[in-house]
Amino acid sequence: MIPNAVASTGPYAGLWSHLKSIDHALGRALDSGSLKKLTELDRERIHALTELFRRGLVSSGLSSHVQTDLLVYSQGGDPEYASALELKERIPAVAAFQNWKSARNLGFEKKVQLLIEKAEAFLNKPSSLFPKDAPREEFEVLRAIVQSLISDAEAALQ
Amino acid sequence: MDFKTDERNAILAKSLILIEKTTSALTQLDHWRFPTDSSEFARKLLVQAHERLRNPTNLVPVDPAVLYNRLFSLQELAELIERSSTDHISWPLVSYCDEIWRQFFDHEKIKIFYSVTSEHNYSILRFSKLLSLYLRDVLPSAEISALTGGIEVYCLQLASSEDANLPLYANIGHEFGHAVFDARSTPLVERLNARFTAILPLIFADFQQMDANKAVPRFQRTAHVIVSMAQELFCDLVGTMLMGPAFFLSLFEIAWGESKAVCKIRLAPDEQSIRAYPSFQFRLHCIRRWAEIDGFCKAAKEDFAKLKSSLQTLADCLATVPTSHSDDSVKLRPSSDDDADAIVNVVEKHLPQMKQAMEEYLEDCQGLMMQWYSIASPVVSTADVGELLHRLENSILPNIVPTESLLGRPATFASILNACALYRLHLLTTGSAEKAKELSRDTGIVERLTAKAFEVSFIQREFAKWQGGLKHGSSEPS
Numbered sequence: 001m002i003p004n005a006v007a008s009t010g011p012y013a014g015l016w017s018h019l020k021s022i023d024h025a026l027g028r029a030l031d032s033g034s035l036k037k038l039t040e041l042d043r044e045r046i047h048a049l050t051e052l053f054r055r056g057l058v059s060s061g062l063s064s065h066v067q068t069d070l071l072v073y074s075q076g077g078d079p080e081y082a083s084a085l086e087l088k089e090r091i092p093a094v095a096a097f098q099n100w101k102s103a104r105n106l107g108f109e110k111k112v113q114l115l116i117e118k119a120e121a122f123l124n125k126p127s128s129l130f131p132k133d134a135p136r137e138e139f140e141v142l143r144a145i146v147q148s149l150i151s152d153a154e155a156a157l158q
Numbered sequence: 159m160d161f162k163t164d165e166r167n168a169i170l171a172k173s174l175i176l177i178e179k180t181t182s183a184l185t186q187l188d189h190w191r192f193p194t195d196s197s198e199f200a201r202k203l204l205v206q207a208h209e210r211l212r213n214p215t216n217l218v219p220v221d222p223a224v225l226y227n228r229l230f231s232l233q234e235l236a237e238l239i240e241r242s243s244t245d246h247i248s249w250p251l252v253s254y255c256d257e258i259w260r261q262f263f264d265h266e267k268i269k270i271f272y273s274v275t276s277e278h279n280y281s282i283l284r285f286s287k288l289l290s291l292y293l294r295d296v297l298p299s300a301e302i303s304a305l306t307g308g309i310e311v312y313c314l315q316l317a318s319s320e321d322a323n324l325p326l327y328a329n330i331g332h333e334f335g336h337a338v339f340d341a342r343s344t345p346l347v348e349r350l351n352a353r354f355t356a357i358l359p360l361i362f363a364d365f366q367q368m369d370a371n372k373a374v375p376r377f378q379r380t381a382h383v384i385v386s387m388a389q390e391l392f393c394d395l396v397g398t399m400l401m402g403p404a405f406f407l408s409l410f411e412i413a414w415g416e417s418k419a420v421c422k423i424r425l426a427p428d429e430q431s432i433r434a435y436p437s438f439q440f441r442l443h444c445i446r447r448w449a450e451i452d453g454f455c456k457a458a459k460e461d462f463a464k465l466k467s468s469l470q471t472l473a474d475c476l477a478t479v480p481t482s483h484s485d486d487s488v489k490l491r492p493s494s495d496d497d498a499d500a501i502v503n504v505v506e507k508h509l510p511q512m513k514q515a516m517e518e519y520l521e522d523c524q525g526l527m528m529q530w531y532s533i534a535s536p537v538v539s540t541a542d543v544g545e546l547l548h549r550l551e552n553s554i555l556p557n558i559v560p561t562e563s564l565l566g567r568p569a570t571f572a573s574i575l576n577a578c579a580l581y582r583l584h585l586l587t588t589g590s591a592e593k594a595k596e597l598s599r600d601t602g603i604v605e606r607l608t609a610k611a612f613e614v615s616f617i618q619r620e621f622a623k624w625q626g627g628l629k630h631g632s633s634e635p636s
Contacts, residue, residue, distance in 0.1 A: 009230050014231075038219070039218060039298070068359055070351040072381070080430065081427055085427075
């Protein structure tokens with residue numbers, strides 16, 4: 001059988017599709033040559049990325065609030081991938097992340113928080129419908145990270 | 159043609175073709191073959207989802223590869239609707255299931271439709287929730303909310319070899335338990351949390367000791383394991399409350415031939431897909447209590463006295479099902495997962511305390527269930543089951559329980575189910591290889607009698623309701 005990511009189903013296909021849709025939205029936001037506006041779907045996918053990273057920080061044990069309350073973990077919500085993705089190991093291995101603000105000697109948590117803040121600030125701006133206002137440098141780093149995670153998901157699909 | 163840009167266009171074209179094919183196939187289904195109107199509702203929902211997906215405005219921000227991938231998952235939902243047909247699903251069963259469903263839910267807001275699976279088992283699936291999930295990467299949330307309109311749709315998948323599966327009908331009660339858990343998850347998980355207050359910090363501390371950097375994600379995944387196990391036990395409780403000892407027998411039959419001492423965990427990339435099942439022997443231990451098996455056996459000794467001697471032993475057989483669970487172990491899949499060993503070690507270490515907390519939790523759940531719903535307790539009487547067994551041993555339809563009147567009264571779904579499950583067990587345990595043909599014929603007779611009894615007793619009850627309505631001046635059944 002020849003593995004075919006696009007035609008796969010199941011939890012790993014859900015992860016792959018989740019990450020691909022985020023990557024596509026970042027790509028559209030970075031396409032400053034385009035006169036097209038970003039849509040609600042684009043904004044929601046970028047928001048999904050900030051949520052994934054925020055949870056990733058908690059999962060990495062770097063955030064101050066660790067929940068030992070089962071109500072947080074009831075099964076009904078949307079899929080959460082942060083605890084299985086091991087972002088603390090995966091993100092620092094991405095060259096674009098390593099090189100970004102390397103001169104400032106910021107730690108992993110601080111850098112990820114800066115990326116989240118930049119993306120959220122863009123989403124909260126009234127003009128966030130326009131790609132020209134997207135924080136290019138940060139979005140390029142984010143895109144590199146997401147593409148690395150997509151490669152991992154594709155390997156898991158095989 | 160330039161495939162630097164045309165690959166995207168080609169995938170979009172394939173997606174659009176698939177949307178057309180699926181929409182067309184769904185539209186062509188004959189709605190007269192749907193077992194209930196809810197299948198039609200599910201079909202419309204799925205057709206409308208595909209219509210929204212092919213809307214050119216909605217297509218603009220979509221990655222065609224993601225769209226194509228999600229369409230394959232939507233295909234699985236379409237197949238459920240295609241298999242929702244009276245060709246494979248019996249009307250009396252569906253009628254009884256709908257009746258039980260309405261005990262729990264407002265059918266306008268939380269619907270259920272029926273389909274079949276190729277597996278020799280039953281399962282329930284959150285159809286509308288899965289639909290929303292499959293659409294979230296390709297449609298904005300406002301569009302998805304507008305599509306589903308806040309209505310929950312479930313799909314109960316029945317075993318396709320249904321006629322040979324009648325005694326496993328009791329599992330339907332367990333499957334309905336999942337929908338009850340979804341609808342009442344907040345109070346149910348609150349109670350679970352209260353019972354685990356002392357254990358959770360110990361689990362977290364163990365993970366921290368192993369590897370502080372990985373303690374949080376491992377704890378998060380273990381928390382999902384605990385919730386999943388608790389949900390399975392809750393569903394067993396619901397199955398027991400609805401079906402009585404038949405559910406106990408049904409779960410025991412599912413466990414035949416396999417190790418009953420293993421607690422199974424299946425990890426997944428997303429926490430919501432993590433599943434965990436307590437060992438069969440612990441589940442049977444819990445059900446034994448809630449199905450009041452010991453009381454049932456005691457009363458059956460008296461009520462089964464008029465049956466032939468080999469059938470009288472059925473009064474004791476339930477008590478012989480092994481329910482000791484002190485040797486439980488934990489297995490996890492996939493074993494290649496980086497967290498596998500750590501989670502297995504910690505769960506195994508705390509398993510005795512976890513099981514005690516789960517038993518206390520089930521006590522809370524039983525109280526809540528009685529508070530929320532009107533459920534008969536006990537769900538079956540041994541006297542009724544004894545009467546139906548007496549009819550079965552003479553190959554007479556087990557649909558009537560004799561009373562002082564000549565007509566008797568229609569047997570309940572649970573009574574028929576319990577009598578047939580016990581009678582079938584008697585046949586299976588007393589049959590021999592030399593008499594395989596007789597055994598096959600006798601079990602065939604029992605299965606046909608069961609199916610017919612469900613049908614006739616349902617019609618009798620509907621008739622009684624209609625007649626009662628006439629007496630009160632209405633021309634329609636009440």
